[in-house]
Amino acid sequence: MAPPSMLKRMQTATVLTAGVKVPFRKRLRVFTEDRRVEGIIIVIVLLYFLVICLDFAVPEVYLGTQGSFTDNYQNFIITWTRTFWVVDLVFLSIFIVEICLRLYAWGLTYLKDILNFVDMLIVGISFVMLFVTMDFTMFTCLDFARPECSGEGTGIESTRGILRVFRIVRIFRIVIILNKIKRSRENAEILRKKAKYRRQGSPVERVVEILQRLRRKAEKASDRDNIAFIVDAIVSDQLYTVNVSAADASEMTTEMNAFLLEGGALQKQKTRTRAIGGIAPKGLGKGIANKSPKGRPRVVINAPDDKPAPASYKDDVQPAGSPASMRSNGKDESPGNARVGMRSGKPERYTEETAWVEKMMKSSEVGKVLQGADSWDFSIFDIERASNQHPILVMVLHFVQHFDLESSLPIPYSNLVRLLLRIEAGYKQVPFHNHVHGADVTQGTAYFLMQEVVSRHVSPLDIYCMILGAALHDFEHPGYNNAFLVASRDEKAILYNDVSVLENFHISSSWRMMLEDSLNPFAGFSDEQYVEARQTMVYAILGTDMKFHFDHLTKFKTRVSSGVYQNDDPDRKDVRLLLAMCMHSADVSNPAKRWELTSEWAARVMEEFFRQGEREEELNLPVSPFMDRQKTDIAQCQAGFISILIKPFFDEWTQFLGESNRHIFVNVESNIKTWTEQGEAALGAARVAALKQGGKAAKAAPAAS
Numbered sequence: 001m002a003p004p005s006m007l008k009r010m011q012t013a014t015v016l017t018a019g020v021k022v023p024f025r026k027r028l029r030v031f032t033e034d035r036r037v038e039g040i041i042i043v044i045v046l047l048y049f050l051v052i053c054l055d056f057a058v059p060e061v062y063l064g065t066q067g068s069f070t071d072n073y074q075n076f077i078i079t080w081t082r083t084f085w086v087v088d089l090v091f092l093s094i095f096i097v098e099i100c101l102r103l104y105a106w107g108l109t110y111l112k113d114i115l116n117f118v119d120m121l122i123v124g125i126s127f128v129m130l131f132v133t134m135d136f137t138m139f140t141c142l143d144f145a146r147p148e149c150s151g152e153g154t155g156i157e158s159t160r161g162i163l164r165v166f167r168i169v170r171i172f173r174i175v176i177i178l179n180k181i182k183r184s185r186e187n188a189e190i191l192r193k194k195a196k197y198r199r200q201g202s203p204v205e206r207v208v209e210i211l212q213r214l215r216r217k218a219e220k221a222s223d224r225d226n227i228a229f230i231v232d233a234i235v236s237d238q239l240y241t242v243n244v245s246a247a248d249a250s251e252m253t254t255e256m257n258a259f260l261l262e263g264g265a266l267q268k269q270k271t272r273t274r275a276i277g278g279i280a281p282k283g284l285g286k287g288i289a290n291k292s293p294k295g296r297p298r299v300v301i302n303a304p305d306d307k308p309a310p311a312s313y314k315d316d317v318q319p320a321g322s323p324a325s326m327r328s329n330g331k332d333e334s335p336g337n338a339r340v341g342m343r344s345g346k347p348e349r350y351t352e353e354t355a356w357v358e359k360m361m362k363s364s365e366v367g368k369v370l371q372g373a374d375s376w377d378f379s380i381f382d383i384e385r386a387s388n389q390h391p392i393l394v395m396v397l398h399f400v401q402h403f404d405l406e407s408s409l410p411i412p413y414s415n416l417v418r419l420l421l422r423i424e425a426g427y428k429q430v431p432f433h434n435h436v437h438g439a440d441v442t443q444g445t446a447y448f449l450m451q452e453v454v455s456r457h458v459s460p461l462d463i464y465c466m467i468l469g470a471a472l473h474d475f476e477h478p479g480y481n482n483a484f485l486v487a488s489r490d491e492k493a494i495l496y497n498d499v500s501v502l503e504n505f506h507i508s509s510s511w512r513m514m515l516e517d518s519l520n521p522f523a524g525f526s527d528e529q530y531v532e533a534r535q536t537m538v539y540a541i542l543g544t545d546m547k548f549h550f551d552h553l554t555k556f557k558t559r560v561s562s563g564v565y566q567n568d569d570p571d572r573k574d575v576r577l578l579l580a581m582c583m584h585s586a587d588v589s590n591p592a593k594r595w596e597l598t599s600e601w602a603a604r605v606m607e608e609f610f611r612q613g614e615r616e617e618e619l620n621l622p623v624s625p626f627m628d629r630q631k632t633d634i635a636q637c638q639a640g641f642i643s644i645l646i647k648p649f650f651d652e653w654t655q656f657l658g659e660s661n662r663h664i665f666v667n668v669e670s671n672i673k674t675w676t677e678q679g680e681a682a683l684g685a686a687r688v689a690a691l692k693q694g695g696k697a698a699k700a701a702p703a704a705s
């Protein structure tokens, strides 16, 4: 009935098998817990039980058959008592040795189990009683005819009486043994389940089973609590849910809580919060308003795909002189455009379109801006102007060239160009989620792909997928978030069952477009490459849902700490996670840019928020947090959002990227400081006024450079 830490036992057992020298005490623990040893002890105790029963029964039976206290009976009693005394001594000695070994192996912990303690008392007292009550006459009286050896009331009879009464108590040992058998059955059950798990079932079932056993056997209450916490975390399926209070609590206003919770970036804590190592985790979502101010179910607000704001949302202007076929925003109606699948051959490299594009790429204005495209301080607004509103086209083609992808992939260049133009045209003229944002995320993603810790794990196909994926990651974004689409019962929410509605929509609608032969960016790729590309892009784009912000971060941290990215050949799923991190980081990187860029994006995203708020009002829906144009404090919104979501994220991410990228995190801290110290005024009076007055005024405001 050893209670001890099973973990230690398992460790010791492992060490023993490994042939490493371990202390005698630990070896003894393993020995006493050995199922064979336990089995032998059980057999001995059962035998003892049998002997005690015989001692009760046989003299009575003998007496019954003899009918009276005859000499024969007296003689029999002497012999029987003598024999039994010796047998008793042998059994009790074995028990004493067994208990002493367990005591030595487990120390006082052994006695913490009340059954063990009582067991020890019974055996110990029995052993002492054996000698105290012993009447030596039973060994010396060989002649029952002698007066001291005969008749009732002799020493032999009284000794037998006392011992027999006490042996009744010793039957209690049986209770303990039954307990042991029960436990053995449990063990057998676990073994049976283990065998079953090998055939079917998930590892988590076995993990929980093992943890529950450990918990039952844990010596300290704090250990039991900690194991319970682990089990809770596992079974609640919220392993990667983040404790927000770890972030700057001063920024966690009620509105921010509601914003984050409803946006899915945070989840309501369902697990019991338990202390780990004696430190109680602060309650996640404590004091968080889960209801709308009016007490009605709240329109859920997803954290914006990105953050910050609006200015120059110019109409999509095609470059002067671009070929007519490229100006079409509609479907390509050229013959042979029926879907033939993704395996069609590689199209012509040089066409009228590509000639035009190459001419633009080589123009001095674009070329000059592109010189800074590898830098974190690059301004996407510059390329927007230089390319005459084709930032996505220019960015993707630039990076295809930069990474020399055409040397290792059969990229259908003219298809790619046509596709990019269609993607660009698909972005709506909304304040934030427009084609400039698409191009910005493309540049950011490419920047991360260039970093050594990332580049050593990615293939040219990965790079191609990520650049293309970033370019289309917000394709046809309506300027409203997932929560709004769900609350307003938008067709897209119905189509995707409220699950990552926009992200599903972006990837699905753009992929549908890619199925057209003339737009297929994978024409000429092998089936394997196509499947790989699709999986990677879908995974990364779905990962831009803010719902997965902390999920991916926590998973990523776990994988980094386990050293997978130090290996030369990490598992494919770890590479995908890394790629998704690159795209999501780029997607939420606005607050990690220099102030001029950060503030421009902030103004844009706030304008988009306010437009949604107005739309909510029109639809009689509760206005989402931070979306009320009049009441929202832009600086507070930004500072809170950056402190709680962005800062911890970029802290981890830039640590992974290395010291040379720490300046990105410094930007985050500096921007928080600016928002906190200067408030809305940091945007400039004219810009703030425009935002407070409405979309038209904001649109007229000048864009940052």
Ligand SMILES: [Zn+2]
Binding pocket: 305, 306, 437, 441, 473, 474, 544, 587
């Ligand atoms: Zn985005």
